[in-house]
Amino acid sequence: MSGVLILGAGGHAKVIADILSCQGVPVIGFLDDNTAIWGATRLGLPILGGIATWREHLPGGLILGIGDIIARQAVVERLGPQAYDLWCTAVHPRATVANSVRLGRGVAVMAGAVVNPDTSLGDHSVINTGATVDHDCIIGEYAHIGPGAHLAGGIRIGQGAFIGIGANVAPWLTLGAGAIVGAGSAVIGDVPARVVVKGVPAHQ
Ligand SMILES: CC(C)(COP(=O)(O)OP(=O)(O)OC[C@H]1O[C@@H](n2cnc3c(N)ncnc32)[C@H](O)[C@@H]1OP(=O)(O)O)[C@@H](O)C(=O)NCCC(=O)NCCS
Numbered sequence: 001m002s003g004v005l006i007l008g009a010g011g012h013a014k015v016i017a018d019i020l021s022c023q024g025v026p027v028i029g030f031l032d033d034n035t036a037i038w039g040a041t042r043l044g045l046p047i048l049g050g051i052a053t054w055r056e057h058l059p060g061g062l063i064l065g066i067g068d069i070i071a072r073q074a075v076v077e078r079l080g081p082q083a084y085d086l087w088c089t090a091v092h093p094r095a096t097v098a099n100s101v102r103l104g105r106g107v108a109v110m111a112g113a114v115v116n117p118d119t120s121l122g123d124h125s126v127i128n129t130g131a132t133v134d135h136d137c138i139i140g141e142y143a144h145i146g147p148g149a150h151l152a153g154g155i156r157i158g159q160g161a162f163i164g165i166g167a168n169v170a171p172w173l174t175l176g177a178g179a180i181v182g183a184g185s186a187v188i189g190d191v192p193a194r195v196v197v198k199g200v201p202a203h204q
Contacts, residue, residue: 002060003028004088007075009037009047013065015129016108017043019090020063028057030065051075054083061088063106064124069160072124073142076106087123095127104141122159131163140177149181158193167202 004020006013009030020027021043029046031054032038040047048057062083064072076083087106091097095113104123109115112130119133122141127133129147137151140159145151149163152170158177163169169187179191182198191197197204 002026002058004061004063005048005054005057005059006030006063006065007051007054008032008065008067008071009034009040009042010065010067012067014042015110016063016065016090017045019092019108019110022093023090025061025088025090028059031057051078054079059086062086063088063090063108067126067144069142069144069162073160076124098135110147116153128165134171146183164198 003026005028006016009032013030017027027045029048030042031051032047033050037047038049066072089103089107091109092111094111095109097109097115098117100117101115102120104121106124107121109127110129113127114132116135118135119137121139124142125139126144131145131149133151134153136154138156140157142160143157145163146165148166150168154172155169156174158175160177161175161179163181164183166183167181167185173190175191176193178194180196181187185198185202186200187202195204
């Protein structure tokens, strides 16, 4: 295939570039709307220009290199249906993903993550470094499971929800769309949509 373009050029983008390199996937470079970094390099790969130029580079694939959930969703919506078939996944070779896991478009699974059987990872979701997602979970589109977070079995994570670094979520709970769980929290009850919870046990 021709190479993959990474949209965004910050820290998250570097992690994605490294995963693709470990997978042996050729990367064309990065696109980012911050004009101040055009022409610079990250991990030896060029920042080629703004995201609007993506078609000019004739990418064989696209992947988000932006960590912020709202910004990620905005970029996918901006590119629209023309990009639909180009979104590709990045799964680190040292992540463990069960055979029965459903991987949506544009999913990223970082090094050391574990995703157990019959879990579904929604389009453009992120399972960050060392996070674990047990069996039968449903991770919504754009949701981000932060580094070292642990989800027990049967959990539903709504679209665009964020689980902070090192948080734990007890089994069979539902976290609504856009919910946020603070770093290091222990979630032992359902969390409504767009509610922020934190602490041990987690509360609003
Ligand atoms: C929960 C969170 C979203 C709240 O952010 P915020 O609204 O800016 O909160 P503030 O920093 O203003 O703190 C508000 C209060 O909540 C407390 N608090 C904040 N985060 C907390 C957490 N993770 N656990 C327990 N208490 C927390 C603060 O101590 C403060 O308490 P106080 O009012 O008694 O002083 C944020 O602190 C957090 O944990 N983000 C996760 C970051 C992360 O994991 N990033 C990974 C990137 S890959």
